[in-house]
Amino acid sequence: MENIFLLQVKKLTKHFGGLAAVQNVSFEISRGEIVSLIGPNGAGKTTIFNLISGVYAPDSGEILLDNENLVGRRPFEVCQKGIGRTFQIMQPFPHMTVLENVMTSGLFGRVPKVSMRQAKEETMELCQLVGLGDKQKAFSRNLTVADQKRIEIARALAVKPKLLLLDEVMSGLTPTETGEAIKLVRRLRENGTAIFLIEHVMKVVMGISDRVIVLHHGEKIAEGTSTEVANDPKVIQAYLGEHIDESEEASC
C-alpha cells in the first residue's frame, strides 16, 4: 500500500549544547507539492534541512521517506534514497568545471549507478534546463552568483530526486533571474518532484507555494496556504518581533 505522503517528519527534535534548535516539529510533504519553510533568522530552517538530509542526527523524532526511516542514515545514503539538496552558501567544487560538478552527483547519487556516458548526457541536458548550457566548461569560481546557484540546483537535480530541498536559492537574484527560477521550480514540479524550499523572499513564497510552514525558535507555529499563513496573527507577531524587511526584496 503506497503511502500518500512522500516525506513524513514526526516530532523532530535537535539540541545543540543546551539550546533546542528544532523542537517537536512535525509535517508532511506529498509528491509533486511545493512547500515553503519560512521563519525569522535562526528559526531552525537549515537545521531541518540538515536533519532531513542526514547531516545531523536528530535527538528524537522520525523522518520517513516513502515510509522508509531515514534517521541514522548517513548523508550519502539519504541522497541515494531520493533527496537532493542545495546549500545556502554555495559550495561548488572549485577545481571542477560546471559539467564535472554536476556529473559528480549524477554518478554517485543515483541508485542503481549509471554509466559515465549516460551521466554525461543527462548532465548536459540538466545544464541546459537550468540555463547553464553554454557555460559547461567554465570553472565554477569564475561564475556569477546566479550561475553558481544554477550549479547547486543542477547538482541536486542530477540525483533524480523525489524530493528537492532548496535552501534560499532566490536570494541575491535580479527580478528577471527570480522569474526564471520560479519557472524552473514549476517545471520541476510538473515532472513529479516534490519541492521543499527555505525562502526569505516573500513574493516568491506567496507566489509558488502550495503550502507554507512557519518556524520560530525551532517550533512550528503555523502551517497552511500562503494566504492563511500571511494572516495568521502568530506569524505576524513572530516577524514583527524580528526585522525582516531587509530580507524581502533583498535582491537588488
Add this chain to the structure above:
Amino acid sequence: MDWASFLQSLANGILIAGLYAAVTLGLTLVLGVMGIVNFAHGELVMLGAYSTFWLFTLLGIDPMLSIPMSGLILFFIGLPIYRFTIRPILKDPPLNQLLLTLGISIFLQNLAMILWKADSRAVITSYSGMSLHLGMVHVGLTRLVTFLIAVTLTIFLVLFLYKARPGRAMRAVSENNTASWLIGINVQKTYLLAFGVASGLAGASGALVSTIMYTFPMVGFKLSLKAFCILILGGLGNIPGALFGSLILGLTESFVGTYAPEGSGWAEGISFMLIMVILIIKPTGLAGTRRE
C-alpha cells in the same frame, strides 16, 4: 608497595614535565595567536640546544647562564623566519601551512647535520652529576634547576601576556583580530613579536634540553612530537592546557619507564601512542579547540 620508587617516578615525571612544558610554550603561543601549527618549532629548540652547546664548548659559558642568550639568538632567528616564510601564508589553507613549516623543519634538521654532523653532543658541567636527596627521592641538580627555570619561563610568559602591552595585544589578537585591528592594535607587528617570543622560548628551552639530553640534529623532531602530544592532551593554544598536558605526558613516561618491563624503551613511544589513541577516539583532541 615500594614508596621509594613510586615517589622517585613521580618526581622524575614532574621534573621532565617542566621541560616539556617549556618546550611547548612557544608552540602554544604561535598556535593561539595566529592559528598556525609550527612544525618547525622543535627545530628552533634544537638550535637553542646547539647554541648553548657551542657557547659552552667554545666560550666556556655555563649553560644556565646561556639560557637567555640562546633565547635571544633564537628570537632574532625567528623574526626573519616569520617575515619571509610565515607571514605570506597566514591566510593559506592549513595544509599549505603544514607543508611550509614541515619544509622549514626538514631544512633545519639537515642544515644541522651538515654543519655539525649527526653526533650526539653532551653538555657536561662540573655539577652535571650532582643530585639532591629529598627524603627517599634523588633529584638531579640539573633537572631540578631546569624544572625551576621552566616554571620561571612559564610565569614570565603569563605575566607578559597579561601585564605587558604587547602581550595583551597578543591575547586580543588571538581572540579576534578584526576587532583588535579596529581598536588600533598593529596585528602584523603583534604576530611578528609573538613568533619572535615563541622562538625565544624555544631557544631558552633548547638550552635547558642540552643540559638534560643529548644534543643532536633530530632532537627537535622528537620533542616536536611530544609537544604535539601535549597540545592534543591539553587543548590547543592555551597555556593551562599545555601545563596539564605536559604533566600527563611526563608522569606517564616516567611511570612506564619505571614499572613496565624494559620501560625506558617503551616510554619513548608513549607520546606517539597517546597521539594516536586520543585522536582516534576524539578527533579534535581531548579538550577540543580552546584558544587562549
Add this chain to the structure above:
Amino acid sequence: MIFYPKLVDSYFLHLTVATFLAMIMASSWDILARTGQVSVGQAGLFGIGAYTAALLYQKVHLPPVLGMLAGAILAMIVAIFLGYLTLRLRGIYFAITTIAFAEALSVIWLMTPGVTGGAMGVSTPPLFNGNREHAYYLILIILALVIFVVWLIESSRLNFAFTAIRENEEVANVMGINPTRYKVLAFMISAFFTGFAGGFYSHYNTYIIPYEVFGLGISIACLVMPIFGGLYTIAGPIIGTILIKAIEEYLRVTFSYGHQIAYGLILVVVVLFMPEGLLGLWKRRILPLFGRVRQ
C-alpha cells in the same frame, strides 16, 4: 625502456632503479592525497613492507618477489585499519597521526628484537643474486602498474569521487559519495604499492634497520616529489622525482649527511611561489608564452 639496462653502466642502472622506486612511492602518495589525506607517515607502510619481505625470507626463505607481494598485502591490511580509524581526522590532525604511526612502529620494532631483529636490523642476500638488470625489469613493471592504476583512477568515476571528497567532503557526502569507502580505498591502493616498494628495497639493499625504513626521511621523500612536480596528476610525481633525485644525487656526493636539505628548501619554495608544482608552473607561465609567440 626495455634495452636501457644494456646501454648504461652499473652505477646509472642503480640510480635508475632507485629513481623508479621513488616514483612508485611518490605516485602512491599522490593517490592517497587525491582524497585529501595528506600522509606524513608513509614510512610506516614502507617499513612494514620491507620487514615483511625480509623477515619472511629470513624465517621461511620465501622467494623475494613473493615476499614483496606479501609486504604489499600486509601494508594494505594495516592501511585498511588505519584508514578506518583516522576517517574523522582532518588535515593537520591526520598528518600528525601518520607521523605518530610511523614513529610508534619504529619504537615497537626496537623493543621487540626477538621477532623483528630490533636495532640490529635484518639482512637478506642480494636480490636476483646481484643481477641489477632483473631488478630493473621488476621495478619497471611495478612502476608501469602504478602508472596504469593512476590512469585508471583518472579516467573513471573514482576521479570524481576522490576530487569531490578532497575539495569538500561534506558536500560530496550529501551528493551521494560515501567518503569512507573511497578514502579507505585510496589508502589501500597507496599502501599496497608503498609496501611493495618497501619489500623491494629490503631485498635490493640487502640490509634494513628500523631507523631507516620507518624514518621520517622516507615519509618526506614520498611527499616532496609529488608536491614539487604537481599534485593530482600522473606526470607530476614522475617529473618531481626525476628532478629531486638528480639534485639529491649531486648533494649526496657533496655532503655525506643532510642531503635532504634540498627537500626542505623545495617544500618552502613550492608553497611560497609555486603551489601547483612544476606542472602548474608550466601550464600557467610557460605554455602561455608559446601561445603568444604563435600569435
